[in-house]
Amino acid sequence: MISDDEDKLAAFLDGQMDDAEMAAFEARLASEPALAARAETWQANDRRIVDAFAPVADMPLPADLLAKLKTTPSPVPAANDNAPWWRRHAVPLGGALAASLVALAMLAPNPDAGGQKDLAFALETGRSLTPVQLADGSTITPTMTVRAADGRFCREFQSGETLGLACRKDGRWSVEAQAKGSGPAGQGDLAVAGGADASALADAYAKLGASDPLGAAEEGQLISKKWSAE
Amino acid sequence: MGSGHAGAAIMKDAILAVLPRLRRFCHAMAGNAADGDDLMQSTVERALAHGDQFQRGTRIDSWLYRIAQNLQIDLARAKGRRGTAVDVEDAFGLIGDDGEGVFRRAELAAVSRALADVPEDQRAAFLLVVVEGLSYREAADALDVPVGTIMSRIARARGRIDKALGRAGGIMQ
Numbered sequence: 382m383i384s385d386d387e388d389k390l391a392a393f394l395d396g397q398m399d400d401a402e403m404a405a406f407e408a409r410l411a412s413e414p415a416l417a418a419r420a421e422t423w424q425a426n427d428r429r430i431v432d433a434f435a436p437v438a439d440m441p442l443p444a445d446l447l448a449k450l451k452t453t454p455s456p457v458p459a460a461n462d463n464a465p466w467w468r469r470h471a472v473p474l475g476g477a478l479a480a481s482l483v484a485l486a487m488l489a490p491n492p493d494a495g496g497q498k499d500l501a502f503a504l505e506t507g508r509s510l511t512p513v514q515l516a517d518g519s520t521i522t523p524t525m526t527v528r529a530a531d532g533r534f535c536r537e538f539q540s541g542e543t544l545g546l547a548c549r550k551d552g553r554w555s556v557e558a559q560a561k562g563s564g565p566a567g568q569g570d571l572a573v574a575g576g577a578d579a580s581a582l583a584d585a586y587a588k589l590g591a592s593d594p595l596g597a598a599e600e601g602q603l604i605s606k607k608w609s610a611e
Numbered sequence: 612m613g614s615g616h617a618g619a620a621i622m623k624d625a626i627l628a629v630l631p632r633l634r635r636f637c638h639a640m641a642g643n644a645a646d647g648d649d650l651m652q653s654t655v656e657r658a659l660a661h662g663d664q665f666q667r668g669t670r671i672d673s674w675l676y677r678i679a680q681n682l683q684i685d686l687a688r689a690k691g692r693r694g695t696a697v698d699v700e701d702a703f704g705l706i707g708d709d710g711e712g713v714f715r716r717a718e719l720a721a722v723s724r725a726l727a728d729v730p731e732d733q734r735a736a737f738l739l740v741v742v743e744g745l746s747y748r749e750a751a752d753a754l755d756v757p758v759g760t761i762m763s764r765i766a767r768a769r770g771r772i773d774k775a776l777g778r779a780g781g782i783m784q
Contacts, residue, residue, distance in 0.1 A: 388759075391766040395740055397747045423769045426725075426776055427741050430639075433722045434742055436715065437638050437647075438631040446652060449659075450623045450630070510628050522628075 390420055394427065438597075501554045504536050504547055505608070509600060526600045530590030534608055537582065546585050549608055558585030622662050622671070626655060629672040632743055636676060639738050640683045642727050650686075654679040673753035676743075680735040680754060687731055725775035729768045736761045737768035 392398050393406045410417045503513035503521035512522045524537045535548040535557065545559040560582055595603070603610070626633075633654065638647030657678050658665070665674050726734055732754075739750040740761070751758045 387766040387770060388762050391769060392747070392762055394769075395747065395765065397762070419773075422773055422777075426769065426772050429718070429776070430722045430726070430772070431742055433715070433718045434635050434639050437635040437644075440631075440634070442630055442634065443648060443652075446630075446655060447627075450627045450655070 386416065390416070390423065394420065394424055500538075500540075500547070500556075504538060504549070504554045506604060508604065509536075509597070525594040526603070527586070527589075527591040527594055529592075532610075533589075534603060534610075535589060535591060544582055546582050546589075548589070557589065558582055619659070619662060622659070622665070625671045626658060626675065629675065630655075632672065633675050633679065636738055636743060637679055637683075639723070639726060639742060640679060640731070640734060642723050650679055650683055653682050657682070669752070670749075673745075673749065676735070676739060676753045677755060680731065683735075684731045721776070725772045728775045729771045733764040733768040733771070736764035737772075740765055 389398075389402075389406060393403065398406060410420060498514070498516040500515070500521055503515065504523055507513040507521070507523045509523050509525050512520045514520055519540060522539045524539055526534060526536050529535050529548060533548045533550055535546060536554075537544065537546050539545075543559060545556050547554045547556045630651070634647065634651045637650040637654065638644055641647040641650045654675055658675055665671065726738075729737065735754060736750055739745045739753060740747065745753065747758045747761045750761045754761070756764075
Protein backbone atom coordinates (compact mmCIF):
# COMPACT_ATOMS: atom_id res chain seq x y z
CA MET A 382 0.00 0.00 0.00
CA ILE A 383 2.16 2.76 -1.28
CA SER A 384 0.40 5.98 -0.66
CA ASP A 385 1.20 9.56 -1.38
CA ASP A 386 1.73 9.83 2.38
CA GLU A 387 4.55 7.34 2.26
CA ASP A 388 6.27 9.24 -0.52
CA LYS A 389 5.91 12.38 1.55
CA LEU A 390 7.21 10.66 4.64
CA ALA A 391 10.26 9.50 2.70
CA ALA A 392 10.94 13.01 1.42
CA PHE A 393 10.49 14.34 4.94
CA LEU A 394 12.94 11.87 6.48
CA ASP A 395 15.48 12.52 3.74
CA GLY A 396 15.32 16.28 4.13
CA GLN A 397 14.02 16.72 0.59
CA MET A 398 11.12 19.05 1.40
CA ASP A 399 11.14 22.82 1.16
CA ASP A 400 10.29 24.86 4.25
CA ALA A 401 6.57 25.13 3.52
CA GLU A 402 6.15 21.41 2.80
CA MET A 403 8.16 20.60 5.88
CA ALA A 404 6.01 22.82 8.12
CA ALA A 405 2.82 21.32 6.72
CA PHE A 406 4.09 17.78 7.21
CA GLU A 407 5.28 18.47 10.75
CA ALA A 408 1.81 19.77 11.59
CA ARG A 409 0.34 16.49 10.31
CA LEU A 410 2.83 14.45 12.35
CA ALA A 411 1.72 16.31 15.45
CA SER A 412 -1.93 15.47 14.85
CA GLU A 413 -1.71 11.97 13.32
CA PRO A 414 -0.20 9.46 15.75
CA ALA A 415 -0.15 6.63 13.20
CA LEU A 416 1.87 8.70 10.76
CA ALA A 417 4.19 9.86 13.53
CA ALA A 418 4.71 6.27 14.67
CA ARG A 419 5.61 5.20 11.15
CA ALA A 420 8.04 8.11 10.84
CA GLU A 421 9.72 7.00 14.03
CA THR A 422 9.96 3.37 12.96
CA TRP A 423 11.29 4.19 9.52
CA GLN A 424 13.87 6.50 10.99
CA ALA A 425 14.99 3.88 13.51
CA ASN A 426 15.27 1.27 10.72
CA ASP A 427 17.36 3.70 8.65
CA ARG A 428 19.63 4.29 11.62
CA ARG A 429 20.17 0.55 12.12
CA ILE A 430 21.12 0.06 8.50
CA VAL A 431 23.43 3.07 8.39
CA ASP A 432 25.17 1.96 11.59
CA ALA A 433 25.50 -1.64 10.45
CA PHE A 434 27.20 -0.71 7.18
CA ALA A 435 29.27 2.23 8.42
CA PRO A 436 32.35 0.13 9.25
CA VAL A 437 32.48 -1.41 5.77
CA ALA A 438 33.88 1.84 4.34
CA ASP A 439 36.69 1.76 6.90
CA MET A 440 37.83 -1.78 6.20
CA PRO A 441 41.21 -2.22 4.47
CA LEU A 442 40.64 -2.56 0.74
CA PRO A 443 41.62 -5.74 -1.13
CA ALA A 444 45.30 -5.55 -2.09
CA ASP A 445 44.81 -6.91 -5.61
CA LEU A 446 42.27 -4.24 -6.44
CA LEU A 447 44.50 -1.52 -4.99
CA ALA A 448 47.39 -2.82 -7.09
CA LYS A 449 45.24 -2.65 -10.19
CA LEU A 450 44.32 0.97 -9.48
CA LYS A 451 47.75 2.14 -8.51
CA THR A 452 49.07 4.64 -11.03
CA THR A 453 52.63 5.10 -9.80
CA PRO A 454 54.94 2.15 -9.22
CA SER A 455 55.94 2.41 -5.59
CA PRO A 456 56.48 0.28 -2.53
CA VAL A 457 53.33 -0.39 -0.59
CA PRO A 458 53.44 0.52 3.10
CA ALA A 459 53.29 -2.30 5.59
CA ALA A 460 49.69 -2.73 6.63
CA ASN A 461 50.09 -3.40 10.30
CA ASP A 462 53.04 -1.59 11.74
CA ASN A 463 52.42 0.26 14.96
CA ALA A 464 53.63 3.66 13.87
CA PRO A 465 51.31 6.64 14.31
CA TRP A 466 48.93 6.94 11.39
CA TRP A 467 50.69 9.97 9.95
CA ARG A 468 54.01 8.20 9.91
CA ARG A 469 52.47 5.30 8.05
CA HIS A 470 51.92 7.76 5.24
CA ALA A 471 55.49 8.95 5.29
CA VAL A 472 56.76 6.50 2.72
CA PRO A 473 57.32 7.04 -0.96
CA LEU A 474 54.06 6.31 -2.65
CA GLY A 475 51.76 7.42 -5.35
CA GLY A 476 48.32 5.92 -5.63
CA ALA A 477 49.06 4.10 -2.41
CA LEU A 478 48.89 7.39 -0.53
CA ALA A 479 45.44 8.00 -1.84
CA ALA A 480 44.61 4.45 -0.88
CA SER A 481 45.70 4.81 2.71
CA LEU A 482 43.94 8.13 2.99
CA VAL A 483 40.65 6.94 1.67
CA ALA A 484 40.69 4.15 4.20
CA LEU A 485 40.55 6.81 6.88
CA ALA A 486 37.79 9.03 5.66
CA MET A 487 34.61 8.56 3.74
CA LEU A 488 33.44 10.60 0.82
CA ALA A 489 30.38 12.71 1.07
CA PRO A 490 28.52 14.81 -1.46
CA ASN A 491 30.15 18.12 -2.04
CA PRO A 492 28.01 20.86 -0.51
CA ASP A 493 27.03 23.30 -3.17
CA ALA A 494 28.07 26.60 -1.69
CA GLY A 495 28.74 30.02 -3.07
CA GLY A 496 31.04 32.76 -1.92
CA GLN A 497 34.62 33.37 -2.81
CA LYS A 498 36.01 30.07 -3.91
CA ASP A 499 39.55 30.05 -2.57
CA LEU A 500 41.62 27.68 -0.47
CA ALA A 501 39.92 28.78 2.75
CA PHE A 502 36.53 28.13 1.13
CA ALA A 503 37.59 24.62 0.18
CA LEU A 504 38.89 23.88 3.67
CA GLU A 505 35.91 25.47 5.39
CA THR A 506 33.19 23.73 3.40
CA GLY A 507 34.65 20.72 1.57
CA ARG A 508 34.27 17.15 2.71
CA SER A 509 37.47 15.15 2.72
CA LEU A 510 38.35 13.49 -0.57
CA THR A 511 35.82 15.53 -2.51
CA PRO A 512 37.57 17.85 -4.95
CA VAL A 513 36.51 21.48 -4.71
CA GLN A 514 36.76 23.59 -7.84
CA LEU A 515 38.10 27.03 -7.03
CA ALA A 516 37.30 30.33 -8.69
CA ASP A 517 40.62 30.31 -10.51
CA GLY A 518 39.87 26.95 -12.07
CA SER A 519 42.27 24.95 -9.91
CA THR A 520 41.11 22.10 -7.72
CA ILE A 521 41.71 21.59 -4.02
CA THR A 522 40.95 18.29 -2.39
CA PRO A 523 40.83 18.27 1.41
CA THR A 524 42.13 14.82 2.28
CA MET A 525 41.51 14.56 6.00
CA THR A 526 40.72 16.41 9.18
CA VAL A 527 42.57 16.11 12.48
CA ARG A 528 42.52 17.98 15.76
CA ALA A 529 45.75 19.50 17.03
CA ALA A 530 46.77 19.18 20.67
CA ASP A 531 45.90 22.86 21.18
CA GLY A 532 42.32 22.20 20.08
CA ARG A 533 42.55 23.65 16.58
CA PHE A 534 41.10 21.70 13.69
CA CYS A 535 43.56 21.06 10.91
CA ARG A 536 43.07 19.69 7.44
CA GLU A 537 45.42 18.11 4.99
CA PHE A 538 44.76 19.05 1.41
CA GLN A 539 46.07 18.37 -2.00
CA SER A 540 46.29 20.58 -5.02
CA GLY A 541 47.97 19.15 -8.07
CA GLU A 542 51.33 17.97 -6.78
CA THR A 543 51.22 20.10 -3.67
CA LEU A 544 50.33 18.65 -0.30
CA GLY A 545 49.50 21.01 2.51
CA LEU A 546 48.36 21.12 6.09
CA ALA A 547 46.28 24.06 7.31
CA CYS A 548 44.76 24.82 10.71
CA ARG A 549 41.78 26.92 11.64
CA LYS A 550 41.93 29.63 14.27
CA ASP A 551 39.37 32.37 14.90
CA GLY A 552 37.61 31.63 11.64
CA ARG A 553 40.75 31.75 9.50
CA TRP A 554 42.74 28.98 7.92
CA SER A 555 46.51 29.21 7.94
CA VAL A 556 48.83 26.86 6.13
CA GLU A 557 51.17 25.20 8.61
CA ALA A 558 53.16 23.09 6.23
CA GLN A 559 53.36 22.56 2.54
CA ALA A 560 55.32 20.20 0.36
CA LYS A 561 55.81 20.33 -3.36
CA GLY A 562 55.88 17.08 -5.22
CA SER A 563 58.49 16.09 -7.73
CA GLY A 564 56.56 13.40 -9.50
CA PRO A 565 56.99 12.73 -13.18
CA ALA A 566 55.32 15.34 -15.33
CA GLY A 567 52.18 14.18 -17.09
CA GLN A 568 51.05 12.08 -14.19
CA GLY A 569 47.35 12.47 -13.40
CA ASP A 570 46.17 15.59 -11.59
CA LEU A 571 45.37 13.64 -8.50
CA ALA A 572 48.62 11.74 -8.27
CA VAL A 573 50.85 12.56 -5.34
CA ALA A 574 54.58 12.68 -5.64
CA GLY A 575 57.48 11.35 -3.65
CA GLY A 576 58.26 10.45 -0.09
CA ALA A 577 60.01 13.63 1.04
CA ASP A 578 56.67 15.39 0.86
CA ALA A 579 54.72 13.09 3.08
CA SER A 580 57.49 13.11 5.66
CA ALA A 581 57.57 16.90 5.58
CA LEU A 582 53.92 16.83 6.58
CA ALA A 583 54.61 14.10 9.10
CA ASP A 584 56.92 16.48 10.96
CA ALA A 585 54.15 19.07 11.00
CA TYR A 586 51.66 16.51 12.27
CA ALA A 587 54.05 15.52 15.02
CA LYS A 588 54.60 19.15 16.00
CA LEU A 589 50.84 19.77 16.14
CA GLY A 590 50.29 16.69 18.26
CA ALA A 591 47.57 15.75 15.81
CA SER A 592 44.80 13.34 16.73
CA ASP A 593 43.80 10.41 14.58
CA PRO A 594 41.80 11.62 11.59
CA LEU A 595 38.20 12.46 12.38
CA GLY A 596 35.49 10.28 10.91
CA ALA A 597 33.33 11.51 8.09
CA ALA A 598 30.31 12.00 10.33
CA GLU A 599 32.21 14.12 12.83
CA GLU A 600 33.83 16.09 10.05
CA GLY A 601 30.46 16.65 8.40
CA GLN A 602 29.03 17.99 11.64
CA LEU A 603 31.95 20.34 12.08
CA ILE A 604 31.53 21.66 8.56
CA SER A 605 27.83 22.20 9.01
CA LYS A 606 28.43 23.96 12.33
CA LYS A 607 31.20 26.08 10.86
CA TRP A 608 33.87 24.26 12.86
CA SER A 609 32.41 25.00 16.24
CA ALA A 610 33.10 21.93 18.40
CA GLU A 611 30.32 22.76 20.85
CA MET B 612 48.17 2.24 -23.19
CA GLY B 613 48.80 4.90 -25.82
CA SER B 614 47.23 8.34 -25.76
CA GLY B 615 44.61 7.42 -23.19
CA HIS B 616 47.24 6.79 -20.54
CA ALA B 617 47.04 10.12 -18.70
CA GLY B 618 43.25 9.96 -18.67
CA ALA B 619 43.36 6.42 -17.39
CA ALA B 620 45.67 7.45 -14.56
CA ILE B 621 43.31 10.23 -13.51
CA MET B 622 40.39 7.85 -13.64
CA LYS B 623 42.18 5.27 -11.53
CA ASP B 624 42.96 7.86 -8.87
CA ALA B 625 39.39 9.09 -8.90
CA ILE B 626 38.06 5.55 -8.53
CA LEU B 627 40.49 4.90 -5.72
CA ALA B 628 39.20 7.94 -3.85
CA VAL B 629 35.59 6.73 -3.86
CA LEU B 630 36.36 3.02 -3.50
CA PRO B 631 35.51 2.68 0.22
CA ARG B 632 32.03 4.04 -0.41
CA LEU B 633 31.56 2.01 -3.55
CA ARG B 634 32.51 -1.03 -1.53
CA ARG B 635 29.94 -0.31 1.15
CA PHE B 636 27.27 0.17 -1.51
CA CYS B 637 28.29 -3.12 -3.17
CA HIS B 638 28.24 -5.05 0.11
CA ALA B 639 24.77 -3.76 0.87
CA MET B 640 23.57 -4.41 -2.69
CA ALA B 641 25.00 -7.93 -2.87
CA GLY B 642 23.88 -8.99 0.59
CA ASN B 643 27.21 -10.21 1.91
CA ALA B 644 30.88 -9.28 2.00
CA ALA B 645 32.23 -11.85 -0.47
CA ASP B 646 29.66 -11.16 -3.18
CA GLY B 647 29.95 -7.47 -2.40
CA ASP B 648 33.68 -7.47 -3.04
CA ASP B 649 33.09 -9.41 -6.27
CA LEU B 650 30.57 -6.80 -7.31
CA MET B 651 33.00 -3.98 -6.48
CA GLN B 652 35.72 -5.74 -8.49
CA SER B 653 33.45 -6.21 -11.51
CA THR B 654 32.28 -2.61 -11.27
CA VAL B 655 35.83 -1.27 -11.28
CA GLU B 656 36.86 -3.56 -14.14
CA ARG B 657 33.92 -2.46 -16.21
CA ALA B 658 34.63 1.21 -15.45
CA LEU B 659 38.27 0.84 -16.50
CA ALA B 660 37.32 -1.03 -19.67
CA HIS B 661 34.66 1.52 -20.63
CA GLY B 662 36.32 4.70 -19.42
CA ASP B 663 35.34 6.38 -22.68
CA GLN B 664 31.70 6.15 -21.61
CA PHE B 665 32.30 8.29 -18.56
CA GLN B 666 30.94 11.79 -19.14
CA ARG B 667 33.46 14.40 -18.12
CA GLY B 668 32.10 16.88 -15.66
CA THR B 669 29.83 14.33 -14.00
CA ARG B 670 30.55 12.57 -10.74
CA ILE B 671 32.60 9.42 -10.99
CA ASP B 672 30.95 7.93 -7.91
CA SER B 673 27.52 8.33 -9.53
CA TRP B 674 28.76 6.50 -12.61
CA LEU B 675 30.22 3.67 -10.53
CA TYR B 676 27.01 3.32 -8.52
CA ARG B 677 25.04 2.99 -11.72
CA ILE B 678 27.40 0.33 -13.08
CA ALA B 679 27.23 -1.57 -9.79
CA GLN B 680 23.45 -1.41 -9.66
CA ASN B 681 23.12 -2.68 -13.22
CA LEU B 682 25.59 -5.50 -12.64
CA GLN B 683 23.70 -6.54 -9.53
CA ILE B 684 20.38 -6.49 -11.37
CA ASP B 685 21.88 -8.66 -14.14
CA LEU B 686 23.31 -11.02 -11.56
CA ALA B 687 20.02 -11.36 -9.71
CA ARG B 688 18.20 -11.94 -12.99
CA ALA B 689 20.70 -14.61 -13.97
CA LYS B 690 20.16 -16.35 -10.68
CA GLY B 691 16.42 -16.07 -11.17
CA ARG B 692 15.82 -14.65 -7.77
CA ARG B 693 16.45 -11.66 -5.61
CA GLY B 694 18.92 -11.40 -2.83
CA THR B 695 21.30 -14.08 -1.82
CA ALA B 696 21.27 -17.61 -0.47
CA VAL B 697 24.62 -17.23 1.23
CA ASP B 698 24.45 -17.51 4.98
CA VAL B 699 25.08 -13.92 5.93
CA GLU B 700 26.19 -14.81 9.44
CA ASP B 701 29.13 -16.64 7.93
CA ALA B 702 29.65 -14.26 5.06
CA PHE B 703 30.19 -11.10 7.08
CA GLY B 704 33.50 -11.52 8.85
CA LEU B 705 33.92 -7.92 9.81
CA ILE B 706 35.83 -7.59 13.00
CA GLY B 707 37.41 -10.00 15.43
CA ASP B 708 35.64 -12.54 17.57
CA ASP B 709 35.21 -10.21 20.49
CA GLY B 710 31.75 -9.41 21.75
CA GLU B 711 31.42 -6.32 19.62
CA GLY B 712 32.42 -8.20 16.49
CA VAL B 713 29.75 -10.81 17.09
CA PHE B 714 27.18 -8.13 17.73
CA ARG B 715 28.13 -6.29 14.57
CA ARG B 716 27.99 -9.40 12.43
CA ALA B 717 24.60 -10.35 13.82
CA GLU B 718 23.33 -6.86 13.15
CA LEU B 719 24.77 -6.81 9.63
CA ALA B 720 23.17 -10.18 8.98
CA ALA B 721 19.82 -8.92 10.23
CA VAL B 722 19.79 -5.79 8.12
CA SER B 723 21.17 -7.65 5.09
CA ARG B 724 18.31 -10.11 5.30
CA ALA B 725 15.89 -7.22 5.42
CA LEU B 726 17.54 -5.55 2.40
CA ALA B 727 17.39 -8.85 0.50
CA ASP B 728 13.58 -8.53 0.59
CA VAL B 729 13.81 -5.25 -1.32
CA PRO B 730 14.02 -5.33 -5.16
CA GLU B 731 17.39 -4.16 -6.53
CA ASP B 732 16.20 -0.86 -7.98
CA GLN B 733 14.51 0.14 -4.73
CA ARG B 734 17.45 -1.12 -2.71
CA ALA B 735 19.89 0.97 -4.76
CA ALA B 736 17.84 4.16 -4.37
CA PHE B 737 17.48 3.58 -0.63
CA LEU B 738 21.19 2.88 -0.09
CA LEU B 739 22.40 5.83 -2.14
CA VAL B 740 20.26 8.29 -0.22
CA VAL B 741 20.14 6.82 3.28
CA VAL B 742 23.56 5.18 3.59
CA GLU B 743 25.68 7.16 1.12
CA GLY B 744 24.02 10.51 1.78
CA LEU B 745 23.13 11.49 -1.79
CA SER B 746 20.27 13.90 -2.37
CA TYR B 747 17.27 12.69 -4.40
CA ARG B 748 18.61 14.74 -7.30
CA GLU B 749 22.04 13.12 -7.09
CA ALA B 750 20.57 9.64 -6.74
CA ALA B 751 18.29 10.34 -9.71
CA ASP B 752 21.30 11.37 -11.80
CA ALA B 753 23.27 8.33 -10.69
CA LEU B 754 20.52 5.83 -11.46
CA ASP B 755 19.22 7.76 -14.47
CA VAL B 756 15.60 7.98 -13.34
CA PRO B 757 13.35 10.93 -12.40
CA VAL B 758 13.53 12.37 -8.89
CA GLY B 759 9.93 11.30 -8.20
CA THR B 760 10.90 7.72 -8.99
CA ILE B 761 13.70 7.87 -6.43
CA MET B 762 11.25 9.11 -3.83
CA SER B 763 8.70 6.37 -4.41
CA ARG B 764 11.40 3.67 -4.64
CA ILE B 765 12.75 4.78 -1.27
CA ALA B 766 9.25 4.84 0.23
CA ARG B 767 8.61 1.31 -1.03
CA ALA B 768 12.00 0.16 0.18
CA ARG B 769 11.30 1.51 3.65
CA GLY B 770 7.95 -0.23 3.74
CA ARG B 771 9.51 -3.58 2.87
CA ILE B 772 12.43 -3.10 5.22
CA ASP B 773 10.06 -2.32 8.05
CA LYS B 774 8.08 -5.47 7.40
CA ALA B 775 11.26 -7.54 7.30
CA LEU B 776 12.82 -6.03 10.40
CA GLY B 777 9.53 -6.12 12.25
CA ARG B 778 9.09 -9.78 11.35
CA ALA B 779 12.55 -10.60 12.64
CA GLY B 780 11.60 -9.01 15.93
CA GLY B 781 14.97 -7.50 16.65
CA ILE B 782 18.43 -8.91 16.41
CA MET B 783 18.32 -11.00 19.57
CA GLN B 784 15.84 -13.38 18.04
